Amino acid sequence: MGQSRSPLDVVGLERVAARGWRGSEEAALGEWLLRAGGGFTGRANSVLVAGDPGRALPNAVDAVTAWYRERGLRPCAQLPGRQARPADAAFAAAGWERDEDVLVLTAPLxxxxxxxxxxxxxxxxxxxxxxxxxxxxxxxxxxxxxxxxxxxxxxxxxxxxxxxxxxxxxxxxxxxxxxxxxxxxxxxxxxxxxxxxxxxxxxxxxxxxxxxTWVYLQVTSSNAPARALYRSAGFIEHHRYHYRYASD
Known part of the structure; x- marks a missing residue:
């Protein structure tokens, strides 16, 4: 595989990925996407922080918290790329815990x-x-x-x-x-x-x-064997994301 650059930006690729791994319930919070799937995987049980939530960030954090608490789930946010940094700071200020980085890798198919x-x-x-x-x-x-x-x-x-x-x-x-x-x-x-x-x-x-015509996958930053495998197959890093979880 060549080292071609992906045709999608961070938000575009994350929206594609969200359609490929979905919860059983979804709802919009402005441009953010709330997802619930019975607690199986972070991706299906987190709010995708991409774009504008349509309200002040502290209020958005409160709305996310309430939505997940109503479903008996630990509130979780997926925060991809630089565009999510202001929201990441708001979740951090509310005491949400940060998980490790996840690398999103892409390659021409x-x-x-x-x-x-x-x-x-x-x-x-x-x-x-x-x-x-x-x-x-x-x-x-x-x-x-x-x-x-x-x-x-x-x-x-x-x-x-x-x-x-x-x-x-x-x-x-x-x-x-x-x-x-x-x-x-x-x-x-x-x-x-x-x-x-x-x-x-x-x-x-x-x-x-x-x-x-393109392929993407995700791998945790700590999974060195998988990262080496995908690197040898021609995948390059597109962006990173991490999760934040509300305190129990």
Whole structure:
């Protein structure tokens, strides 16, 4: 992949990503997007701070807090790029705790060979797929399936090498001309065998068939092995975001 610059700015790409990983409930706060999904993942259970909330920032913080408290969720804000700095300061002033940086990486989409690893693609995740995806190292809650499937054009990739659990899984979604890749998980006993590269390639072929020309993904700043993998595949950093959480 080349080092071409993404055609979207921070807000534009975050709005695409928000359509690719949605909560089960959404509401607008000015240009901000409130999302709730039963507590599964920060992205589906945070307000996307992009644009103008239509009110003074301290009042916006209060409105976000109330919306999540009403749903029994810990209030959370996703704060991407420099445009979110004033809001970040307002959340910090209200005592919200900052999480680590998440890197949003992009690359022009390429459709290469399969590399000899059989990758199955399905429009829905079966029980084996759900068991293979450990979000932040934990089994998935019952609400996960609804969040994972809540997209217009989504696919679930899996690799089975033996009769045991799946060796690798990943999720792909096409939004406009962007492929979003997420949930890339390789079982510990099958790592360093090229399986993550194989599922990435399969998803890119799938995305290309649907007209995608760019691909994005997110990786935490502390995940050095994944960052190295994506760097070697030609991904470059587009921007960063972080979450802030209200005090319990």
């Amino acid at each position: 390429t459709s290469g060979p399969d590399g000899g690893v059989p990758v199955d693609l399905s429009p829905t995740p079966d029980d084996a797929w759900l068991a293979g995806y450990h979000h932040r190292g934990r089994p998935l809650p019952p609400t996960a399936r609804a969040v994972l499937t809540n997209a217009e054009d989504v696919v679930f990739a899996s690799v089975r090498l033996d009769e045991g659990p799946l060796a690798a899984v990943a999720r792909g979604v096409v939004t406009d001309d962007w492929l979003g890749v997420a949930a890339v998980t390789v079982a510990e006993e099958h790592r360093r065998r090229g399986l993550a590269t194989a599922v990435m390639a399969a998803l890119q072929r799938w995305g290309a068939e649907r007209g995608a």
